Amino acid sequence: MVHRILLSGTLLAGGLVLLSGPVHAGSVTAESIFDRQATRQRAMEQVPKGARVTRTLCEDLEVGMDNTRYRCTVFYTTDPAAPAPSQP
Numbered sequence: 001m002v003h004r005i006l007l008s009g010t011l012l013a014g015g016l017v018l019l020s021g022p023v024h025a026g027s028v029t030a031e032s033i034f035d036r037q038a039t040r041q042r043a044m045e046q047v048p049k050g051a052r053v054t055r056t057l058c059e060d061l062e063v064g065m066d067n068t069r070y071r072c073t074v075f076y077t078t079d080p081a082a083p084a085p086s087q088p
Contacts, residue, residue, distance in 0.1 A: 025054075029073040036060070039070040051076040 030042035036058050047053060058072040 024078045025076070026078075027073050027075045029071060031069060031071045033067070033069055036070045036072070040072040040074070043072045043074040047074055047076050048078060051078045 026048075028043050028046040030039050030046065032039040032042060040056060040058055043056075044053070053074055053076050055075040056072060057075075058070065061069040061071060063069050
């Protein structure tokens, strides 16, 4: 019984730590045939408003016959929403 209570308390504490971290981490990817800068901009435009960009990764993809396709992925995190103020 004591082990069960200890385990429950540990799981509860771990859950609270998870709740205090970022709510969402994600990424968006864009591809284009124009250039790397335009592709990065297209990806940045898809990042949710208020998100913090953590990393950007761009690749040049050779698709044959001297044609290049560009792919950029933007990684981001969003902070937890602030609790709504209580109404009196």
